[in-house]
Amino acid sequence: MAQEKRVKHLRQTLLWPVYLLPLDENAPLQDHWEHLATPSPDNPWSEVDDEFGDPSEFQARHYNEFVTFLPPVQRFLYGQGLGRSVTKVYGESPIRVMRRHDVRRARVTLAEGDVPIELGVVHVDLYFFFDIDIALLTLEVCADDLPLDTAQNLLFRFGRAYPAYWEQDSGRGGHCPWKVEWLDADGQVLATSDYENREKYLSFVCRHRAPTTASHWEFLMSPLVLHHADKKGLVRYRQLEYYRMPYMAYLALDRADTLARSDSIRLALGNEAGGEAATLPYSDNYLADFEQRYCYDRNFSAGGGQKAASVRFLASGDTLVVTGDAADEFYACAQTGILARFRHQHFLMFMIAHFQKAALHMFSDRLVGAVSRLDITNPKANRVFRRDIRNAHENFLRFAHRYWFHHISHQAQVHELFEKTRGHLRLDDLYSEVREELQDMGSFLDVEAMRKQNETVVRLTVVTTFGLVGTVTTGFIGMNLFDWTQQPTLWRVLSFLAVFLPTFFLTLYTVVKSRRLSDFLDSLSDETVTWGRRWRALMRVWFGTPGP
Numbered sequence: 043m044a045q046e047k048r049v050k051h052l053r054q055t056l057l058w059p060v061y062l063l064p065l066d067e068n069a070p071l072q073d074h075w076e077h078l079a080t081p082s083p084d085n086p087w088s089e090v091d092d093e094f095g096d097p098s099e100f101q102a103r104h105y106n107e108f109v110t111f112l113p114p115v116q117r118f119l120y121g122q123g124l125g126r127s128v129t130k131v132y133g134e135s136p137i138r139v140m141r142r143h144d145v146r147r148a149r150v151t152l153a154e155g156d157v158p159i160e161l162g163v164v165h166v167d168l169y170f171f172f173d174i175d176i177a178l179l180t181l182e183v184c185a186d187d188l189p190l191d192t193a194q195n196l197l198f199r200f201g202r203a204y205p206a207y208w209e210q211d212s213g214r215g216g217h218c219p220w221k222v223e224w225l226d227a228d229g230q231v232l233a234t235s236d237y238e239n240r241e242k243y244l245s246f247v248c249r250h251r252a253p254t255t256a257s258h259w260e261f262l263m264s265p266l267v268l269h270h271a272d273k274k275g276l277v278r279y280r281q282l283e284y285y286r287m288p289y290m291a292y293l294a295l296d297r298a299d300t301l302a303r304s305d306s307i308r309l310a311l312g313n314e315a316g317g318e319a320a321t322l323p324y325s326d327n328y329l330a331d332f333e334q335r336y337c338y339d340r341n342f343s344a345g346g347g348q349k350a351a352s353v354r355f356l357a358s359g360d361t362l363v364v365t366g367d368a369a370d371e372f373y374a375c376a377q378t379g380i381l382a383r384f385r386h387q388h389f390l391m392f393m394i395a396h397f398q399k400a401a402l403h404m405f406s407d408r409l410v411g412a413v414s415r416l417d418i419t420n421p422k423a424n425r426v427f428r429r430d431i432r433n434a435h436e437n438f439l440r441f442a443h444r445y446w447f448h449h450i451s452h453q454a455q456v457h458e459l460f461e462k463t464r465g466h467l468r469l470d471d472l473y474s475e476v477r478e479e480l481q482d483m484g485s486f487l488d489v490e491a492m493r494k495q496n497e498t499v500v501r502l503t504v505v506t507t508f509g510l511v512g513t514v515t516t517g518f519i520g521m522n523l524f525d526w527t528q529q530p531t532l533w534r535v536l537s538f539l540a541v542f543l544p545t546f547f548l549t550l551y552t553v554v555k556s557r558r559l560s561d562f563l564d565s566l567s568d569e570t571v572t573w574g575r576r577w578r579a580l581m582r583v584w585f586g587t588p589g590p
Contacts, residue, residue, distance in 0.1 A: 060279040199219045412434070
């Protein structure tokens with residue numbers, strides 16, 4: 043009988059991006075994190091202190107993390123100090139991190155009747171970004187000494203925001219754990235999942251045409267409130283991703299060399315355990331280039347024999363998994379080894395890629411909403427549309443220059459993993475789509491502005507043309523053909539009004555009829571137009587209908 047494969051240490055970091063709704067529709071910038079900055083009984087979040095505050099507490103790990111990234115990315119992640127005037131150009135980091143400490147453990151039951159798995163909760167953080175209405179919920183959990191099959195099923199089922207379906211026989215949420223419980227430091231249950239409550243999910247989608255979230259994730263996000271929920275809350279969010287959350291996983295195996303190809307495939311693509319090691323989850327044709335597409339094997343060697351030769355990275359975009367031998371000190375070191383890099387450098391790399399994806403989805407969603415509210419016959423709707431598109435252009439410009447990176451590091455491992463992750467997420471294609479949508483809407487606004495400008499010019503031209511009558515009249519009076527200087531004042535005032543009032547009303551009339559008068563002038567100046575058509579054009583000016 044083959045020896046059971048075991049995971050000596052497991053880490054999973056879930057990343058859940060959500061779209062934050064504006065607090066004020068008219069405000070160009072939204073500071074959502076300010077409403078979570080003060081802890082209270084209803085708000086368990088508090089801001090994480092900057093690690094760059096006290097030099098005496100600044101560790102080598104922090105330094106290693108910092109120098110991994112290129113200077114533009116360093117300014118994005120950490121900002122710059124204000125010790126010299128030149129650094130005031132960049133200022134502090136545009137990232138704000140909130141953390142809650144009440145959830146200390148998670149108890150996960152994968153299937154009915156299974157022994158619950160106790161997970162230690164390392165961090166529960168919320169990442170906010172200046173000028174981008176995105177929040178990233180990050181949850182890092184850990185466990186020791188699990189069978190590999192159990193670890194695979196845990197990675198597959200744990201990060202589910204809501205069920206995709208329900209199993210016919212048991213009513214269990216499809217692909218979801220049987221139960222998830224958040225525990226505090228004393229082991230008291232803070233929240234429990236409700237994947238099996240099918241009526242809740244069905245009625246919510248029926249009423250709101252949007253999915254709701256499981257109760258334990260809803261608790262973890264509080265006091266943030268799902269947009270369509272009936273609960274009150276100032277900071278509200280909408281979902282951007284589908285029900286499965288992107289995640290990172292670190293597996294320290296008892297013997298990494300026993301990991302089969304089918305195991306690597308299931309870990310890379312986020313599949314559940316498959317039983318027989320030789321059974322592939324997909325066809326041979328589909329998996330023919332698996333190693334090239336999903337595996338990062340810069341140092342991996344199936345035969346071992348060198349430092350970190352058992353370390354293998356698996357990247358599919360929505361997952362980033364690293365496997366290695368628990369007996370390898372470099373792999374298991376939490377200060378300078380692969381585990382430290384996984385929790386810090388690799389996490390930041392993964393976070394940047396998914397933040398960019400979420401931000402682009404947010405821009406696309408915002409543009410769809412702006413177009414949906416557009417009504418070209420409604421002047422107020424037009425003004426709101428112009429304001430929304432102008433704000434979107436402004437925000438996208440800042441995003442493109444502050445948050446958009448093709449390269450984040452010259453260190454080969456981070457650089458190449460970032461490239462592989464970006465490729466699977468198709469970030470460049472998504473960026474091009476959003477940029478083209480913005481350009482199309484900007485072009486529409488330019489065309490509308492030119493159309494209104496042309497209409498104004500036409501109106502002024504018509505008014506000027508027909509105003510020649512009044513100009514000639516007043517000029518005629520001013521030529522002194524009649525000596526009215528000796529006439530009484532009342533006579534002269536009445537004479538002025540006799541010319542001014544008809545000229546004034548004629549000018550108003552030409553403004554009102556300027557569009558029709560423009561058509562009449564066009565037909566009058568066109569030598570190919572018959573006099574009958576010219577006559578009908580004149581009738582349209584007077585009566586608004588074709589003449590006889």
